[in-house]
Amino acid sequence: AQSVAQPEDQVNVAEGNPLTVKCTYSVSGNPYLFWYVQYPxxxxxxxxxxxxxxxxxxxxxxxxxxxxxxxxxxxxxxxxALVSDSALYFCAVRDRTGxxxxxxFGRGTSxxxxx
Amino acid sequence: GAGVSQxxxxxxxxxxxxxxxxxxxxxxxxxxxxxxxxxxxxxEFLTYFQNEAQLDKSGLPSDRFFAERPEGSVSTLKxxxxxxxxxxxxxxxxxxxxxxxxxxxFGPGTRLTVL
Numbered sequence: 001a002q003s004v005a006q007p008e009d010q011v012n013v014a015e016g017n018p019l020t021v022k023c024t025y026s027v028s029g030n031p032y033l034f035w036y037v038q039y040p041x042x043x044x045x046x047x048x049x050x051x052x053x054x055x056x057x058x059x060x061x062x063x064x065x066x067x068x069x070x071x072x073x074x075x076x077x078x079x080x081a082l083v084s085d086s087a088l089y090f091c092a093v094r095d096r097t098g099x100x101x102x103x104x105f106g107r108g109t110s111x112x113x114x115x
Numbered sequence: 116g117a118g119v120s121q122x123x124x125x126x127x128x129x130x131x132x133x134x135x136x137x138x139x140x141x142x143x144x145x146x147x148x149x150x151x152x153x154x155x156x157x158x159e160f161l162t163y164f165q166n167e168a169q170l171d172k173s174g175l176p177s178d179r180f181f182a183e184r185p186e187g188s189v190s191t192l193k194x195x196x197x198x199x200x201x202x203x204x205x206x207x208x209x210x211x212x213x214x215x216x217x218x219x220x221f222g223p224g225t226r227l228t229v230l
Contacts, residue, residue: 043223092157108156
Protein backbone atom coordinates (compact mmCIF):
# COMPACT_ATOMS: atom_id res chain seq x y z
CA ALA A 1 0.00 0.00 0.00
CA GLN A 2 1.11 3.55 -0.61
CA SER A 3 0.05 6.78 1.06
CA VAL A 4 0.94 10.44 1.25
CA ALA A 5 0.50 12.90 4.08
CA GLN A 6 0.51 16.65 3.74
CA PRO A 7 0.33 17.70 7.37
CA GLU A 8 -0.53 21.34 6.76
CA ASP A 9 -3.85 22.36 5.24
CA GLN A 10 -2.54 25.89 4.76
CA VAL A 11 0.83 27.61 4.69
CA ASN A 12 1.15 31.36 4.95
CA VAL A 13 4.31 33.19 3.94
CA ALA A 14 5.28 36.75 3.13
CA GLU A 15 6.41 37.60 -0.36
CA GLY A 16 10.17 37.35 -0.65
CA ASN A 17 10.51 34.88 2.21
CA PRO A 18 11.43 31.22 1.71
CA LEU A 19 8.60 28.73 1.64
CA THR A 20 8.30 25.06 2.51
CA VAL A 21 5.35 22.78 1.84
CA LYS A 22 5.68 19.47 3.64
CA CYS A 23 5.06 15.97 2.33
CA THR A 24 5.72 12.57 3.85
CA TYR A 25 5.04 9.26 2.19
CA SER A 26 4.71 5.57 2.86
CA VAL A 27 5.42 2.80 0.35
CA SER A 28 6.38 -0.82 0.67
CA GLY A 29 9.25 -0.42 -1.77
CA ASN A 30 11.03 2.61 -3.14
CA PRO A 31 9.10 5.68 -4.21
CA TYR A 32 8.61 7.83 -7.22
CA LEU A 33 7.53 11.24 -5.92
CA PHE A 34 5.78 14.13 -7.63
CA TRP A 35 4.62 17.65 -6.89
CA TYR A 36 1.74 19.32 -8.71
CA VAL A 37 0.21 22.78 -8.40
CA GLN A 38 -3.46 23.59 -8.94
CA TYR A 39 -4.76 27.08 -9.61
CA PRO A 40 -8.49 27.86 -9.19
CA UNK A 41 -10.67 26.17 -11.79
CA UNK A 42 -7.64 24.63 -13.43
CA UNK A 43 -6.25 21.13 -13.62
CA UNK A 44 -3.08 20.03 -11.89
CA UNK A 45 0.18 21.25 -13.37
CA UNK A 46 3.37 19.23 -12.98
CA UNK A 47 6.15 20.93 -10.99
CA UNK A 48 8.83 18.30 -10.45
CA UNK A 49 9.50 14.64 -9.76
CA UNK A 50 12.03 12.42 -8.01
CA UNK A 51 12.87 9.20 -9.79
CA UNK A 52 16.41 8.36 -8.76
CA UNK A 53 19.81 9.99 -8.34
CA UNK A 54 20.37 13.38 -6.79
CA UNK A 55 18.14 13.88 -3.75
CA UNK A 56 17.64 17.56 -4.60
CA UNK A 57 15.27 17.97 -7.53
CA UNK A 58 14.77 21.25 -9.32
CA UNK A 59 11.55 22.00 -11.12
CA UNK A 60 9.42 24.66 -12.71
CA UNK A 61 9.00 28.26 -11.49
CA UNK A 62 12.02 28.09 -9.18
CA UNK A 63 10.66 25.29 -7.02
CA UNK A 64 12.78 22.46 -5.69
CA UNK A 65 12.23 19.46 -3.46
CA UNK A 66 14.51 17.29 -1.39
CA UNK A 67 14.05 13.55 -1.14
CA UNK A 68 14.94 12.28 2.33
CA UNK A 69 14.71 8.52 2.51
CA UNK A 70 15.37 8.22 6.24
CA UNK A 71 12.58 10.65 7.06
CA UNK A 72 10.38 9.46 4.18
CA UNK A 73 9.85 13.06 3.18
CA UNK A 74 9.75 15.09 -0.02
CA UNK A 75 9.25 18.71 1.04
CA UNK A 76 8.70 21.36 -1.60
CA UNK A 77 10.76 24.54 -1.25
CA UNK A 78 11.36 27.88 -2.89
CA UNK A 79 13.95 30.42 -1.75
CA UNK A 80 11.80 33.50 -2.36
CA ALA A 81 8.02 33.31 -2.57
CA LEU A 82 5.91 35.30 -5.03
CA VAL A 83 2.29 36.33 -4.60
CA SER A 84 1.62 34.43 -7.83
CA ASP A 85 2.76 31.21 -6.13
CA SER A 86 -0.48 31.25 -4.13
CA ALA A 87 -2.26 28.04 -5.11
CA LEU A 88 -3.04 24.50 -4.00
CA TYR A 89 -0.09 22.10 -3.96
CA PHE A 90 -0.35 18.33 -4.16
CA CYS A 91 2.27 15.72 -3.42
CA ALA A 92 1.92 12.28 -5.01
CA VAL A 93 3.72 8.95 -4.68
CA ARG A 94 3.99 5.80 -6.75
CA ASP A 95 5.57 2.65 -5.40
CA ARG A 96 8.51 1.71 -7.63
CA THR A 97 8.15 -1.93 -6.66
CA GLY A 98 6.13 -3.71 -9.30
CA UNK A 99 6.07 -0.62 -11.48
CA UNK A 100 2.75 0.67 -10.22
CA UNK A 101 1.34 3.32 -12.55
CA UNK A 102 -1.34 4.52 -10.14
CA UNK A 103 -0.31 7.49 -8.03
CA UNK A 104 -1.69 8.33 -4.62
CA PHE A 105 -2.18 12.03 -3.97
CA GLY A 106 -2.13 13.91 -0.71
CA ARG A 107 -5.04 16.10 0.35
CA GLY A 108 -3.27 19.23 -0.77
CA THR A 109 -1.81 22.27 0.95
CA SER A 110 -3.08 25.75 0.26
CA UNK A 111 -0.17 28.16 -0.06
CA UNK A 112 -0.98 31.81 0.56
CA UNK A 113 1.74 34.34 -0.17
CA UNK A 114 1.04 37.77 1.33
CA UNK A 115 2.29 40.93 -0.40
CA GLY B 116 0.73 23.18 -28.11
CA ALA B 117 -2.67 21.77 -27.19
CA GLY B 118 -2.96 20.21 -23.77
CA VAL B 119 -5.56 17.88 -22.34
CA SER B 120 -9.06 19.22 -22.80
CA GLN B 121 -12.26 18.19 -21.08
CA UNK B 122 -15.90 18.95 -21.78
CA UNK B 123 -18.18 20.13 -20.47
CA UNK B 124 -16.35 22.23 -17.89
CA UNK B 125 -19.45 22.35 -15.71
CA UNK B 126 -22.38 19.98 -15.55
CA UNK B 127 -25.47 20.17 -13.40
CA UNK B 128 -27.60 17.05 -13.29
CA UNK B 129 -30.73 16.08 -11.47
CA UNK B 130 -30.43 13.00 -9.34
CA UNK B 131 -31.11 9.96 -11.46
CA UNK B 132 -29.94 11.46 -14.74
CA UNK B 133 -27.14 9.95 -16.80
CA UNK B 134 -24.12 12.09 -17.67
CA UNK B 135 -21.19 11.71 -20.06
CA UNK B 136 -17.90 13.47 -19.56
CA UNK B 137 -15.38 13.76 -22.37
CA UNK B 138 -11.60 13.85 -22.32
CA UNK B 139 -9.34 14.72 -25.26
CA UNK B 140 -5.79 13.73 -24.31
CA UNK B 141 -2.61 15.10 -25.80
CA UNK B 142 -2.17 13.64 -29.27
CA UNK B 143 -0.04 10.51 -29.24
CA UNK B 144 -0.29 9.90 -25.52
CA UNK B 145 -0.68 6.24 -24.81
CA UNK B 146 -1.85 6.36 -21.20
CA UNK B 147 -5.04 7.98 -19.97
CA UNK B 148 -6.28 8.25 -16.40
CA UNK B 149 -9.53 9.39 -14.83
CA UNK B 150 -9.63 10.80 -11.31
CA UNK B 151 -12.36 12.03 -8.99
CA UNK B 152 -11.55 15.05 -6.82
CA UNK B 153 -13.95 15.80 -4.01
CA UNK B 154 -13.99 19.22 -2.42
CA UNK B 155 -10.94 19.73 -0.24
CA UNK B 156 -9.34 16.45 -1.28
CA UNK B 157 -6.66 15.27 -3.63
CA UNK B 158 -7.47 13.41 -6.84
CA GLU B 159 -8.52 9.79 -6.37
CA PHE B 160 -7.84 7.24 -9.08
CA LEU B 161 -10.82 5.88 -10.98
CA THR B 162 -9.56 4.05 -14.05
CA TYR B 163 -6.62 3.68 -16.45
CA PHE B 164 -6.34 3.07 -20.18
CA GLN B 165 -3.37 2.05 -22.23
CA ASN B 166 -4.40 2.91 -25.76
CA GLU B 167 -7.92 1.46 -26.08
CA ALA B 168 -7.46 -1.16 -23.38
CA GLN B 169 -8.88 -0.47 -19.95
CA LEU B 170 -6.20 -2.03 -17.78
CA ASP B 171 -7.45 -0.99 -14.39
CA LYS B 172 -10.88 0.07 -13.23
CA SER B 173 -10.40 -0.71 -9.58
CA GLY B 174 -11.15 2.86 -8.51
CA LEU B 175 -14.62 3.10 -10.05
CA PRO B 176 -16.93 3.52 -7.04
CA SER B 177 -19.88 1.55 -8.38
CA ASP B 178 -21.22 -0.18 -11.45
CA ARG B 179 -22.97 3.07 -12.33
CA PHE B 180 -19.58 4.34 -13.52
CA PHE B 181 -18.34 3.29 -16.93
CA ALA B 182 -15.42 4.51 -19.02
CA GLU B 183 -14.33 3.84 -22.57
CA ARG B 184 -11.64 4.82 -25.04
CA PRO B 185 -12.65 2.94 -28.16
CA GLU B 186 -10.03 4.26 -30.59
CA GLY B 187 -7.24 4.88 -28.14
CA SER B 188 -7.59 8.65 -28.10
CA VAL B 189 -10.74 10.38 -26.82
CA SER B 190 -12.22 8.91 -23.66
CA THR B 191 -15.67 9.19 -22.13
CA LEU B 192 -16.61 8.68 -18.50
CA LYS B 193 -20.27 7.88 -18.12
CA UNK B 194 -22.20 7.96 -14.86
CA UNK B 195 -25.63 6.39 -14.84
CA UNK B 196 -28.41 7.31 -12.43
CA UNK B 197 -26.35 10.04 -10.80
CA UNK B 198 -26.45 10.44 -7.03
CA UNK B 199 -25.59 13.44 -4.88
CA UNK B 200 -22.41 11.75 -3.70
CA UNK B 201 -21.19 11.77 -7.31
CA UNK B 202 -20.79 15.55 -7.10
CA UNK B 203 -17.09 16.24 -7.60
CA UNK B 204 -14.55 17.44 -10.12
CA UNK B 205 -13.60 14.72 -12.61
CA UNK B 206 -10.07 15.04 -13.88
CA UNK B 207 -8.53 13.40 -16.89
CA UNK B 208 -4.78 13.03 -17.34
CA UNK B 209 -2.63 11.60 -20.09
CA UNK B 210 0.99 10.57 -20.35
CA UNK B 211 3.18 9.78 -23.31
CA UNK B 212 4.12 6.21 -22.48
CA UNK B 213 3.32 3.54 -19.94
CA UNK B 214 6.15 3.85 -17.48
CA UNK B 215 5.43 4.60 -13.87
CA UNK B 216 7.87 7.51 -13.99
CA UNK B 217 5.99 9.27 -16.74
CA UNK B 218 4.66 12.74 -16.06
CA UNK B 219 0.89 13.00 -16.21
CA UNK B 220 -0.65 16.04 -17.88
CA PHE B 221 -4.01 17.02 -16.48
CA GLY B 222 -7.04 18.59 -18.08
CA PRO B 223 -8.99 21.40 -16.39
CA GLY B 224 -11.61 19.00 -15.11
CA THR B 225 -15.38 18.76 -15.27
CA ARG B 226 -17.22 19.97 -12.20
CA LEU B 227 -20.30 17.80 -11.75
CA THR B 228 -23.06 18.95 -9.43
CA VAL B 229 -25.91 16.55 -8.77
CA LEU B 230 -29.02 18.17 -7.33
